[in-house]
Amino acid sequence: MKDLIISFPTQAFLQFDPLVLIWNTTLVLAIVSCAVLLILIVRRYFSARRRDFETERRKYLSQLLLHALNSPIDLADDIASQIKASDHMLLIDIALDYVRSMQGEEPRKIVGLVHKWVGIDAFSELLDKTKRGPKIRILTLLSHLSDKPSFDLLFKYGDHAEPYVQLAALQSLAKRCTPDQVGKVLRLVRQTGRTNTTYLADVLTQLGVVAAPQLVQLLDSDVNDSVCVAIIAALGNIGDEAAVEALKARTNSTNSQIRTTIAASLGQIGSKTAATELIKLATDGNDDVRKAAVAALGNLNEPSVLPTIYDALSDPAWWVRYTAGTALVRYGDGGIALLRLMSRQDGPAAINAKQVLAEYQLART
Amino acid sequence: MIENFGTNVLSYFAANQGWVHLFLWTIFAIGILQNLISALQLPFAYFELKRHSQTEDTESNWQLLISEEAPAMSILVPAYNESATIVANVRSMLFVQYPNLEIVVANDGSTDNTLDELKNAFSLEPVTRAHELVAPHEPIRGVYGSKLYPNLLVVDKENGGCKADAVNAALNFSRNPLYCVVDADSLLEPEALLRSVRPFMEEPDEMVAVGGTIRVLNGCTVENGEIVKFDLPQRFLPLVQSMEYIRAFLMARLAWSSWGMLSIVSGAFGIFRRDVSLEIGGWSLDTIGEDYDFVVKLHRYMADKKRAYKMRYVPEPVCWTEAPEDLKILKSQRTRWQRGALEVAFKNKDMVFNPKYGKFGMFAMPNNYLVDVIGPLAELIGYLVLPLFFFLGWINYPYLLAFIAIFFVFGTFIGVSTLVLEELELQRSPRASDLLKLGLVAVLENFGYRQLNSIWRVIGWYQFIRKVEGWGEMTRKGDKK
Known part of the structure; x- marks a missing residue:
């Protein structure tokens, strides 16, 4: 019964002593562990010293x-x-910090100074060499300049494969571009793949009302659903009535997120011509779509939609019922009267109506 | 009688060498398999980290903050007898950087003055709030709002005996599409929510849950609910837990996240979609491992409904939590975790190797069984049996030493390698000496602490069989200023 492990089958298959293998592996792992720890400690020691140096240098550069x-x-x-x-990257960071806390002409002056000291070639070189974080900071800083070379540099990164780098470039372009450059900037958006939809919507919103017709055109092109949602949200934020027809035409989309965003955007624009489509969306199979549509109907200030909102008070989804209640409140006395009517009945719809009324009264007091 | 039993067992083994071979091999294979999975996790964790790293990208967070486009979120804070820390922690949550945020504290029938502390600190007054009643919980005693902090709501309810009950109450009262569960004794870093919301913005249709990192708060200096100085704990017990947390989050969760098979999003800090959470009926009240149970329930529901979904672990957002500083409380925590893990494992045993649940059923659940169900028993048996066999002369000295060496050194190797990930992404332990401390802890934990944990986990197993319930003892120091 001695040396059980000696008779493990590995020895039959392998032409070496498993004991030697185990010890060798142990030795390698121990050496690697020590080496890794040592490298980390040395790296951390020097990076801490570098950080201290940078802190001091940063103070000096700030002054x-x-x-x-x-x-x-x-x-x-x-x-x-x-x-x-x-010093270039430090200067960029300092300038960004100042820019965040200043208003008026000062941010532009600060960035102008940094631009003068760093130079466009160095910006370009840094953008090529650095990682995602510094890239984003440089691109953000360039939004405060107005010269053509820096605009071209931003344009170069406007279709970058890394989503947040692309978004930073697009955001800076959106802040800087003139009405005749909007089309050029939006062409960069067309090829966007994976992205942060809401961030992109915010960027597109910054292009302003002048971009609305071209955003509608972009909607017709072959953009993916994420970009489509961002464009629709941006059109809602911009609030241009000219976009209403394009949005109404897409209410049959198979993507529920697109339908939800359309309903929300139509509500933001507040065009009464969208009432029919919103009434249709208020009976959609998806809870989010119905909720967005009912909320949008609350924004229309169109008494003819009141029966639809009233019906939504009995929706099976709590959020749709609650949204219908708050939408009715927005219609003033007429809407409140409908809520009171519902509150006198039985069931979840009545409880919900009572709760909304109580909230409304508390807010008034 | 025990002596007779021991003699009989040994005689049986002596007479049945084949069984002894099989037994030893099984224990050995389980150990090797667990270590191999750990080794496999390292490269995947590294590449996942490189792919989604948010280090140095503070600018995108700033842009999200000022754009106000980030989806609205609610922080849900279940609180039971947290009077020592509740005010500082709620205050820190009120100053978390996020454009559209509400905080819903659920006072779970505290027997101390948690509610009074909140009322006084935030000038709370009774309010009416329309709310859903989907997720089950004990009756509500009152709802309070603050004129000073309009985004703060306190729900006072009767004690439900479990954290899930309080989370459900807060969930019903919350109004935003996303919610974040944060323990009342934990501190969120200011940018934590902005960092962890990104996966939801990138994949709004499919993302259902995102987990962040939990780190040990002991040793840090906290003022006004904000960490002003990062430091490692001075005492060994919280220090070794710091290393455990780094390993568990930065390696294991990151790797499983990259494989799309995340099994757990920590209940101390996780973000979830509200609608899907209510579709599955909220958090289960019948388990002590409510966070693990909830995530497995999400997997089950989405797979049953054949809906595309994703969960992700984002390492950069950090939530700091107080770790137990004495053995009694740590034992209570670990036995509870073990009971929770076993409850969830057995409750969902039909998912194991079930292709209906995709790769989660085929790989993640079997791994959970290996780690939570078989692992503790195999490890403890290994610790006991190998020396026993050596003393009986059944294993020779070189082999005993070799096996012990390789398992211990491998554990150290994994621990030290995880520090590479820490160095690349988080760097929350700022000095070179901190890394040295953590490196030494990665070695020392193999001699005593690891074995103690195995014993506690087996005790958890025993308590599970005996159907022991409750959370056990858990006290807070509450030494934050």
Whole structure:
């Protein structure tokens, strides 16, 4: 019964002693573990020192920047000689921090100084070399410039494969582009694959009312559903009535998220011409679509839709019922009267109506 | 009698060498399999980290914050006897960076003055709030709002005996499409929600749950509900738990997330879709492992309905939580976790190797059985049997030593390798000496702590068989300023 493990079958198949294998593996793992830990400690030690150095350098550069900004005479050229290539990313970070907390002309002045000290070639080189985070920060900073080379640089990254880099570039382009450049910027959106839909919607919204016709055109092109949702949401945020027909035409989409966003956007635009489509969406099979449609009907200020909202008070989904209640409140006395009528009946719809009325009264007091 | 039993067992083994072979091989194979899965997790965790890393990308979060386009979210805070920490923690939640946020605290019938602390600190007054009654919970005693903080709601309810009951009450009262469950004793980093909401914005149709990282708060300096200085715990017990959390989150969850088979989103910090959560009837009240149960329930429901879905673990958002500092409380926590894991495993045994549940049923659930059901028993038996066989002269000394060495060194290797992931993404332990401490802990935990954990898990097994219920003892120091 001795040495049970010696007789393990591995020895029959393999022409070596498993004991040697186990010890060798153990030794390799131990050496690798020690080496990895040592590398990490050394790396952390030097990165901490580098961080300390950067903190000090950052303070110094901040002072230089503020000196240049507040000086009655132009110090930019004198200071430029003190800026090293290793300062470029620090300067970009400092400028972004200031830009976030300043208003008026000052952000533009700060970014102008950084632009002068870093230069467009260095921006371009940094964009090529750096990782996602720094790329995004550089692209964001470029939104405050107005020269053509930096616009072209932003344009180059407007269809970047990495979603957040692309979004940063598009956002900066949206802030900077003139009405005649909108089409060019939107062409970059056409090829977008994986993205953050709501972020893209926000970017497209920043293009403003001038972009609405071209956003409608983009909707007709072969864009994926995520981009489609972003465009529809942007059209709602922009609130241009000219987009209503294009949105109404898509209420039969098989994608429930598209139908939901259309209903919400039609509600934001508030066009009474969309009432028929919204009434139809208020009986959709999807809870989210019905909820968005009922909320949108509440925004129309069109008494003819009141029966639809009243019917929605008895919807099987709680959220649709609640949204119908709040939509009726928006219609003033007429809507409140309908809520009171429902509250006198039995069942979940009445309970819901009572709760909405109670909330309404509490808000009034 | 025990001596006779022992003698009989040993005589049986001596007479049946084939069985002894099989037994040893099985224990050995389970150990090897668990270690191989761990080894496999490392590269996948690394590539997942590189793919979705949010390190240094603070700008996108800022843009999301000022755009107000991020989907509205509710933070649900189940609170039971949390008077020591509740005010500081709710205050920290009120200052979490997120454009459209409400906080719903569910006071689960606390017997201390948790509710009074909240009333005084936030000038709460009774309010009326329309709400759904889908997820089951104990009756509501009152609902309170604050004029100072309009996005704060406190739901006072009768004690439900479990965290899920309080979560369900808060869930019914919440109004936003996404919700985040955060323990009342935990602190969210300011950007945590902005970072963890991204998967929902990228895949709004399919994403149903996102988990973030939990780290040990002990050792950090907290002022006004905000961590002002990151530090590792001074005491060994919370320090070793720091290493455990790093390994569990940064390696295991990241890897399973990359495989699309995430089994657990921590109940201390997870974000979920409200509509889907209510479709599955809210959080189960009949289990002590409510977070694990909830995630498995989501998998089951989505697969049953044949709906495309995704869950993801995002390492960057961090929630800090207080870890037990004494053995008694740690034992209570670990035995409870083990009971919870067993409850969920046996409740969902039909999912194991069931192709209906896709790769989750074919791989994740069997792995959960290996880790939670078989693992603790095999590990403890291994610890007991190998030395026993050695003393009986059935295994020779070189082999005993070799096996012990490889398992211990492998454990250390995995721990140290996980620190690479920590270095790449989080760096929440700022000094080089912290890494050295964690590295040493990765070695030391193999000598005593790991074995103690095995014993606790087997005790959890025993309690599960005996149908022991309840949460056991869990106290908070509440030393945050």
